Amino acid sequence: MTDDDESEAVGSTLPRRQLGRYLKDAREGAGLSMERAATLMEWNKSTLSRLERGLTEKVRVRDVLGLCEVYGLDQEKIAAAKELAGQTPARSWWRSYADVIAAKFNTYVGLEAGTSELAIFQSLIVPGLLQTADYARTLDRQYFPKESDEELERRVALRIQRQHVATRRRQPVRLVVVLTEAVLRTVVGGPRVMAAQLRHIVELSTRENIEVRVLPFRAGLPTGTAVSQFIIMTFPKDSRGKAVEPTIVFAESFTGDVYLEASDDVRRCRQIFRTLLQATLDDRPSRDLIREIAREYDNDR
Template structure:
């Protein structure tokens, strides 16, 4: 199945969209309307509006730097905006950890917050949207060994805030999650942490907007090879039935993450997820098995 309403494949729109989101937030922070900011730049309102919506195909770095000056951004934020502006011609976009783009302009968080639905495959670890605070802290303590206790707390708090996208009462995002059995049996923290984590997943899976399915060990590798963790982000449609943003696939590795927008690439991941999903347990048996494994952790088995 393909989406006939997907935007054209003229190059990656991700840096342009992220730059637009960044500049819009900076303008709001400066207390300026689109009209006021455009006037200070001696632009038409539509010029700034298109830039903020990621619709400007040829972004000029000097224009972005001019906006940063108008908004009173510090050197760090100006450097982040410049980095995004320089990457806008890219056909694809590799977003590496610890790159020039700081946490406050994180692309992944922006996609997650704006998505209408997320299709998630995780072979080894519980995804962030489903993690308990204790599970998250146990992971971060290892991954960020130089962090202070307060820094670790802030990381955990941020992850909890991100989870609001599926927990909010008004229009929560839909989440379809497939976990390989290894993700719910591999101990993170200790058995107590794991038991609580698995009960949390089971409870979340009773929500109408969250479906969790287990790929049991006995299912093997449905595609004949292991798959990396990935998420398919899908966005809402406008009044004309067109997607407000193109569907994006986020595929993760230790060194960084790749974002895919081209329909052929997105379709490959959709097909792969479909094959994996057909090999999973149904939602109810998955929840029952997750609760059973939680009891095993409780009992020290």
């Protein structure tokens, strides 16, 4: 796990960066150069450049709406951009699942796609980047009981597509994953689904960029208390050796998501992750245990 702390190295904050990325994608989707878009807005090119890089200190909603009109965005996308423009810049910010961003604009997926490393602790379920389609389908069917089969299949397809960041040939994201033994023994979809899921984890863990370690029951509570799931998101560095985005900690719960950027929060989460990692089984014993539990599921079929 990368140990450098770049959380204060970049001056922009998460809502601003996400807005900038969103507007840049919209401009490129409209086939406009930065120079042309700035001219249509009667701006200097540097003004639009700073906005797209998330460096504008004060974002005016009317300016964002003007860009949306220039780019020909529909009402759904305009609503997402407007919501991002209205977010208060802060090192940590909270958005409820009921928030319009959650429904129209997936902040986490955008961040995940730009990372160079993800350190994941999961005590409840298999992380999305390691899930099989059957495992993901079972979870989504229970969590979204009112959705049609077509809608559920789109969700599963998105989950599988996201995994490309770790399995692509060129510069795949490095994954360091700590799973509690409870993740392996909590049955999702029945023994057949679980056996296939665990073997899938073993297969992925043989890749050079993916490390999966199991925290066994006998390890107890290495931090002295129960720890909820969290992900440390580290981003690549530019040609000058500076992170293109500050490190972010993402924590998920039933009521909402929290994104932490403050250096103290990031540092503490890194320390917690190191403590958990030190208490896990090594790579090969972890794979051996996962295979053993998979065989137990085979015997239950």
